[in-house]
Structures are given as structure tokens and as C-alpha cells.
Amino acid sequence: MDLVDRYVKAVAKALxxxxxxxxxxxxxxDIRSEIEDRERELGRELTEAxxxxxxxxxxxxxxxxxxYRQDHRSVAFGRQIIGPVLYPFYIKVLSFNLGLTxxxxxxxxxxxxxSGQKIGVGNIFSTCLLQLFIQSSVVTLIFSLxxxxxxxxxxxxxxxxxxxxxxxxxxxEKEIRLRIERGAGHVSRFESVSIIIASALALAWMTELxxxxxxxxxxxxxxxxxxxxxxxxxxxIVLLTVAEIVRASINLVRPDWMLFRxxxxxxxxxxxxxxxxxxxxAGSWVTAAGSMAEGAGNSxxxxxxxxxxxxxxxxxxxxxxxxxIVLRTVQLIRQLRGQSGSGNVGATAKEGN
Amino acid sequence: MTPGxxxxxxxxxxxxxxxxxxxxxxxxxxxxxxxxxxxxxxxLEEAGMAIDEGTLYPLLRRLETQGLLxxxxxxxxxxxxxxxxxxxxxxxxxxxxxTEWKSINASLNGxx
Numbered sequence: 165m166d167l168v169d170r171y172v173k174a175v176a177k178a179l180x181x182x183x184x185x186x187x188x189x190x191x192x193x194d195i196r197s198e199i200e201d202r203e204r205e206l207g208r209e210l211t212e213a214x215x216x217x218x219x220x221x222x223x224x225x226x227x228x229x230x231x232y233r234q235d236h237r238s239v240a241f242g243r244q245i246i247g248p249v250l251y252p253f254y255i256k257v258l259s260f261n262l263g264l265t266x267x268x269x270x271x272x273x274x275x276x277x278x279s280g281q282k283i284g285v286g287n288i289f290s291t292c293l294l295q296l297f298i299q300s301s302v303v304t305l306i307f308s309l310x311x312x313x314x315x316x317x318x319x320x321x322x323x324x325x326x327x328x329x330x331x332x333x334x335x336x337e338k339e340i341r342l343r344i345e346r347g348a349g350h351v352s353r354f355e356s357v358s359i360i361i362a363s364a365l366a367l368a369w370m371t372e373l374x375x376x377x378x379x380x381x382x383x384x385x386x387x388x389x390x391x392x393x394x395x396x397x398x399x400x401i402v403l404l405t406v407a408e409i410v411r412a413s414i415n416l417v418r419p420d421w422m423l424f425r426x427x428x429x430x431x432x433x434x435x436x437x438x439x440x441x442x443x444x445x446a447g448s449w450v451t452a453a454g455s456m457a458e459g460a461g462n463s464x465x466x467x468x469x470x471x472x473x474x475x476x477x478x479x480x481x482x483x484x485x486x487x488x489i490v491l492r493t494v495q496l497i498r499q500l501r502g503q504s505g506s507g508n509v510g511a512t513a514k515e516g517n
Numbered sequence: 518m519t520p521g522x523x524x525x526x527x528x529x530x531x532x533x534x535x536x537x538x539x540x541x542x543x544x545x546x547x548x549x550x551x552x553x554x555x556x557x558x559x560x561l562e563e564a565g566m567a568i569d570e571g572t573l574y575p576l577l578r579r580l581e582t583q584g585l586l587x588x589x590x591x592x593x594x595x596x597x598x599x600x601x602x603x604x605x606x607x608x609x610x611x612x613x614x615x616t617e618w619k620s621i622n623a624s625l626n627g628x629x
Contacts, residue, residue, distance in 0.1 A: 187574070189590075190554060190599050194570055197555035223571060231575045 167212060168195050171219045178229035178252070187232055195219070224314070224321045226250070245308045247315070254307045261303060265295045268473070272384050275469040306358075313354045351415040351425055359412035363405050370402060381450070388470065389453040393446035397439050404435045426496040433492060437485040440478055449474040540568055542618060544576060545611045548586060551602035553593075577601055585610055 176188045198218060203210055222228060230249040239246040239254065246254050269291055276283055369379065378385040411428040415421060450470050543566045547557055554574060561568050580586045585607035590599050603611065
């Protein structure tokens with residue numbers, strides 16, 4: 165897949181499905197016509213770097229796709245928070261998050277009901293409302309930051325990585341190094357700041373979790389409590405989160421330390437997989453508390469169902485974690501090879517900057 | 518932000534607003550003769566009405582949806598290209614718009 169195809173594919177991802185093929189074909193045709201025109205002028209084929217310049221002039225694929233969309237809805241409270249470029253993605257992510265959260269809530273309440281626990285409509289309603297508030301606030305905050313970044317730096321995007329804060333997931337047969345501006349040899353400030361904020365929030369949440377298990381179990385905290393294994397791996401989880409904060413802080417000061425980021429990320433991911441391993445090995449993740457501990461209703465059955473859900477979740481997390489380690493290790497090896505090949509990656513990064 | 522920058526931004530916004538209406542007229546006029554997107558863009562550029570592709574193609578689609586243009590995919594120089602031309606309804610609208618534009622132009626000339 166050449167540069168043009170990858171650019172068009174990036175635009176197509178943000179287009180309405182109905183028009184996707186038609187617009188993609190026309191856009192491809194326009195870009196190829198422009199390249200041919202330029203080649204006729206120069207009397208030779210354009211190099212990959214020259215093609216990149218042409219594509220950069222066309223702008224961020226997300227912004228271009230938004231121009232084709234007739235739906236220009238946005239989120240605004242007095243002033244615009246999330247613009248039309250990111251709005252469709254915002255809705256998708258929010259719907260997915262809420263769908264998943266409500267599904268988990270439904271499973272927990274069903275399990276409690278099956279086991280004979282008394283559940284009030286008020287309980288269900290307040291849990292759903294709380295989750296709706298938390299999810300909407302967090303997702304809106306993240307997207308508003310991305311939107312602000314996109315507005316401030318509309319030209320900060322690259323075909324093999326980040327586009328206005330969103331990963332375009334474009335797989336390249338060959339790594340492209342954009343020398344026009346900051347590119348692959350640079351950790352963006354936005355990424356570092358986002359990681360620091362998200363990790364700090366996670367840290368605060370984990371600290372409070374010890375005192376308020378309802379933060380993870382919701383109203384089920386009246387009948388359930390976290391199994392001892394969570395307290396055993398707690399220190400390791402905190403350590404990994406702190407390591408990520410330290411790493412992001414260092415990259416904030418030294419954005420060109422790509423190798424450092426690569427190594428720390430692999431170590432943190434291995435640590436994460438280790439945590440998941442210990443958790444899976446434990447076999448039980450919630451235990452009975454309150455009335456359930458006293459044997460009210462079908463307690464054993466409830467615990468079995470909830471622990472089964474935890475098992476599925478942990479196995480899923482383990483698979484994702486293992487896949488991430490493989491991916492990041494491959495990236496790290498490529499990075500190391502690139503460094504030894506060019507002899508001086510730092511120089512490339514600086515040139516990019 | 519300095520007053521100079523403010524003025525420049527304001528001018529740029531007003532200029533874009535002024536051009537927006539004229540671009541529709543220019544595109545409709547240019548498509549009295551059938552063309553595909555890239556040649557249309559080049560033609561407009563050479564005529565001093567440069568328009569970037571991110572504005573042109575969505576505009577062409579909008580005009581086609583409104584029934585002012587018709588298009589078809591055809592092969593030319595071994596590549597499939599989408600050719601646009603003014604529809605019958607578009608020709609009527611273009612005529613009316615040109616009359617309106619001439620009238621606005623005459624009024625403005627009288628005032629300036």
C-alpha cells in the first residue's frame with residue numbers, strides 16, 4: 165500500500181459508510197492527477213518525501229473527512245467543547261463505554277437477583293446514573309483536550325502515527341520519517357501530559373478504592389468485598405502506575421528519548437501481565453460481605469457468577485496485555501535496528517524537530 | 518493577541534465569506550463544460566479562483582445533491598474519473614444567479 169492509498173484510507177475511516185467508496189475513489193484520482201501533473205513539470209517521478217509534502221498540504225485526514233460529512237454536530241456548553249471533526253468518534257466511544265458499563269451493571273444485578281438478594285429500583289437507577297455521569301465526564305474531558313490540541317495544531321499529524329491526538333492505526337510496510345516537522349522521532353507533549361493526568365487520576369482512584377470499595381463494586385459493595393489478592397498486587401499496580409508517570413514526565417522534558425520510552429513501556433507491560441497472571445492464579449476476586457456473608461439467599465451461586473465474569477475479564481486483559489508486549493517489543497527491536505543502521509537516531513529526531 | 522492580528526483575522530474571515538458565495542457561481546459557470554475534479558480545480562486556479570480540494574469536492578457533492586450538477590464515472594487515460602457537468606436545472610439557476618450577481622455588482626459600483 166503506497167502513501168496515497170494510506171492517506172485515502174485514513175480519510176475513508178472517518179467518512180460515512182454510504183459515501184466512503186465513492187469519495188475515496190475520487191480523492192485517490194485527484195491526488196494521483198496532482199502527482200502526475202507535478203511529475204510532468206519536473207520530468208521525473210516524485211520521491212516519497214515529495215509525495216509526503218503534497219499529502220501534508222491536503223491537511224489532516226480527519227479534518228478533510230469532516231468537510232465531506234453533512235452532519236456538523238458538535239458538543240457545546242456556551243462555547244464549543246468538541247467540534248464536528250471529532251464528534252462522530254466521541255459518540256462512538258461514549259456509546260461503547262456506556263454500553264459495556266451498563267452490560268456489566270446488568271450482569272451484577274442479575275446475579276444478585278438470581279441469588280435472592282433484595283435489589284431496589286432506586287439502587288439500579290442510582291448506579292446507572294452515577295456511571296452515566298462518570299463516563300460522560302471522563303470521555304468528554306478527554307475528547308475536549310484532543311479537540312483543543314487538534315484546533316491548536318491542525319498540521320501535527322503523520323501517516324504512521326498520531327493525527328490530532330487520535331491514532332489512525334495505519335500500518336506501514338516501511339516506516340516513514342516525516343522531516344517536514346516533528347514526526348516519528350518525537351514523543352508529543354500532548355501524549356505525555358495526557359498520560360500523566362490519566363495515571364494520576366488512576367492512582368487517586370486506586371488509593372480511595374481501599375477505603376471505598378463501592379468505587380469499583382457499586383451498590384454491590386453492601387454484599388461483596390474485594391478478595392485478598394487485590395491487596396497483594398496493589399503495591400505492584402501502584403508501582404507500575406508511578407513508573408508510567410515518571411516515564412511520561414521525563415519524556416515531557418526529553419521528547420526525543422524514544423528508546424527510553426520504548427524500553428520503559430515494555431517493562432511496564434510485562435509488569436502488567438505479571439499482575440494479571442497473579443490475579444488469574446488466585447481463582448477468586450470477590451468474596452461475600454454483609455448479609456451475603458451470613459448466608460442470605462443463594463450466596464455461593466452469586467459469587468460464582470460474579471467471579472466467572474471477573475475471570476473472563478482478566479483472561480481478556482491478559483490476551484490484550486500479551487499482544488501489546490509483542491507489538492511493543494517488535495517496535496523496540498525495529499527502533500534499535502534503525503538506530504544501529506543510521507548510527508545516530510538522535511540526529512534524525514533533532515532534524516525532525 | 519495584537520490589534521493588528523485581530524484585524525487580519527477579521528479581514529480573513531470576511532474575505533472567506535465573500536468568496537464562498539462567488540465560488541458556487543464560479544463552479545457552476547465552469548461546469549457548463551463537462552470536467553472532472555482535478556481539471557476543474559486547475560481551471561479555477563488559473564482563472565484566479567483557487568479552491569482547495571477539501572472545499573471543492575464537498576461543494577460538488579452538495580451541488581449535485583441539490584440537483585444543480587450531474588456526474589458520471591468514466592474511464593479516461595486508463596483511469597476512472599468522475600465527470601461533472603451542469604444539469605438543466607443548474608443552468609436555469611446559474612442564469613438567475615448571474616443576473617443577481619450583475620445587479621449586486623452594479624449597485625456596489627454605484628456606491629463605491
